[in-house]
Amino acid sequence: MTQYEAVIGIECHVELKTKSKMFCACPNRFGGEPNAHVCPVCLALPGALPVANEEAILQVIRAGLAFGAEIPAFSKFDRKNYFYPDMPKDYQISQYDMPLAQGGVVRYWLDDGTTKECRLTRIHLEEDTGKSTHAGSGDGRIAHSSYSLVDFNRAGVPLMECVSEPDIRSAEEAVGFLDALKRTFVQLGVSDVKMEEGSLRCDANVSIRPVGSKDLGTKAEIKNMNSFRSVSRAIESEIARQIAVVAAGGRVVQETRGWDELAGTTHSMRSKEEAHDYRYFPDPDLVPIEVDRTVVERLRSLMADLPIARFERYRGSYGLGVAQATQLVDTPQLAEYFDSCVGAGGGGQQAANFVLGDLSRLANETQTPVWESSVAPQDLAELIGLVQSKTINSKIAKDLLLRMWNGGGSPKALVEHEGLAQTSDPGSVERFVDEVLAAHPKVVADYKAGKTNVMGFLVGQVMKQSRGKANPALAGELLAQKLG
Amino acid sequence: MSSDNIDIRYVAKLARIELTDDEVERFGRQLGDLLEHVKTLHDLDTAAVPATAQVVESRNVARADAVGRCLEHETVMQMAPQRQGAFFRVPRIISEES
Ligand SMILES: [Zn+2]
Numbered sequence: 134m135t136q137y138e139a140v141i142g143i144e145c146h147v148e149l150k151t152k153s154k155m156f157c158a159c160p161n162r163f164g165g166e167p168n169a170h171v172c173p174v175c176l177a178l179p180g181a182l183p184v185a186n187e188e189a190i191l192q193v194i195r196a197g198l199a200f201g202a203e204i205p206a207f208s209k210f211d212r213k214n215y216f217y218p219d220m221p222k223d224y225q226i227s228q229y230d231m232p233l234a235q236g237g238v239v240r241y242w243l244d245d246g247t248t249k250e251c252r253l254t255r256i257h258l259e260e261d262t263g264k265s266t267h268a269g270s271g272d273g274r275i276a277h278s279s280y281s282l283v284d285f286n287r288a289g290v291p292l293m294e295c296v297s298e299p300d301i302r303s304a305e306e307a308v309g310f311l312d313a314l315k316r317t318f319v320q321l322g323v324s325d326v327k328m329e330e331g332s333l334r335c336d337a338n339v340s341i342r343p344v345g346s347k348d349l350g351t352k353a354e355i356k357n358m359n360s361f362r363s364v365s366r367a368i369e370s371e372i373a374r375q376i377a378v379v380a381a382g383g384r385v386v387q388e389t390r391g392w393d394e395l396a397g398t399t400h401s402m403r404s405k406e407e408a409h410d411y412r413y414f415p416d417p418d419l420v421p422i423e424v425d426r427t428v429v430e431r432l433r434s435l436m437a438d439l440p441i442a443r444f445e446r447y448r449g450s451y452g453l454g455v456a457q458a459t460q461l462v463d464t465p466q467l468a469e470y471f472d473s474c475v476g477a478g479g480g481g482q483q484a485a486n487f488v489l490g491d492l493s494r495l496a497n498e499t500q501t502p503v504w505e506s507s508v509a510p511q512d513l514a515e516l517i518g519l520v521q522s523k524t525i526n527s528k529i530a531k532d533l534l535l536r537m538w539n540g541g542g543s544p545k546a547l548v549e550h551e552g553l554a555q556t557s558d559p560g561s562v563e564r565f566v567d568e569v570l571a572a573h574p575k576v577v578a579d580y581k582a583g584k585t586n587v588m589g590f591l592v593g594q595v596m597k598q599s600r601g602k603a604n605p606a607l608a609g610e611l612l613a614q615k616l617g
Numbered sequence: 618m619s620s621d622n623i624d625i626r627y628v629a630k631l632a633r634i635e636l637t638d639d640e641v642e643r644f645g646r647q648l649g650d651l652l653e654h655v656k657t658l659h660d661l662d663t664a665a666v667p668a669t670a671q672v673v674e675s676r677n678v679a680r681a682d683a684v685g686r687c688l689e690h691e692t693v694m695q696m697a698p699q700r701q702g703a704f705f706r707v708p709r710i711i712s713e714e715s
Contacts, residue, residue: 153685169687169703172686184678185679187679216633281709282702282705283706420677420678421671
């Protein structure tokens, strides 16, 4: 039987996080009263003229640079003509043949830590449409509605479209790719990238071909996916459908298919209309953009450590697991906190354990982010140093961390003031050992009768007796000697 | 270019204009005349003229990312042929579902 592989390309739209809209000074804000953030430009009133938002242009250039895209010296805006009631001009200002960013590669990783690459075709800048609600049908479906309600608050919001090459081979890879875009855009601060709020929307072009073939099969464009999970389910379902069509002797037809979350399948959205003819042409209302090379170089030099680079560093230099490395990278502030701690001498793995363990738990309990807490990364590094030098044991370290969280300050000072340093002096540990053995004759008898698993209990008692200061390894050795 | 080369019905459809057979004939001829006139440009020697997307010479006209005033909501809604609450109400959108 023929084995098939999937060939997938992703197109996604990302709403940029600017203060104002793309071509007018209305606020770029999610939600709010309908039709409250509108003006003559974004309502397309006669005579109103658009002026491009400089910050949005810079954000797209930065997004391109993050993936190593080429930033052409010359770029322009074009009109994409089509009719839809949520687009007041009856055209959308977009970019056709001269986008702000061309090419580039998105490097991403999968849950098992494998890294993959997907080439980008382009990233361009355009304006978002308004939002329509299909009403009068009872079920919200376009087909059954009798009229639509339109809100233009979103019309004219800057929208970045990223188009990938068909380099993706599975649903898992598609989600890995989207995760990489999301992390990168969040870190760059160019978007919130929230699918549920519509600031990220994506379509997938899916086709199949026999394994080993270099040809591209006929693709279907999948729409209406509104979470990473639905992207994954939709792609899997579509691959299975296409394989079934071909296995039954049929042919996949080129069409747009909508994902139905409840049914768990895609369905044809073929319209009776002919293929779109957008009649792109340069927008005469907007002058071309010449991108100054010094600006590009300045933006490139300001580019911080990107998520994939961080992930590889955490894995390579500190040997962190995929889950820990991913958790850190997914919250850039936490990753920066971790980096500062490691920079101040807190070993990688121990720092990761504290940051993602005790500190994240405290953060959750107190609703205070780790990076805003009173535990400075340098203090955590100091605490790790105290554990590594065996000045304190891990039990005391946990207690200290709680006190540091509550404003306790430097762990070294706390240890000195309160005499918490771990006792590795055999004389004093021996005193605790003797006290414990004297207090538990029955346990001692059990041990001598061969129940050696009571050792843990005895070490625990020594730790308790010493108020956590005894070196547990030394306590164990001394106990064994005395019982042996 | 003669009007034979223009698919006038297709152009009309893209523009959402309904034309009678008479109008197809008449507008087709007029559009053909227009294109014929513009064809004069073919006779010019443009070898030394760089390609452009814009005839004006200015570049990089942009605004700083700052929020300004919007229109008053009621002012906006008074322009609507039909409204429902805070929304514009428009005719049903042609189905894209099969
Ligand atoms: Zn506006």
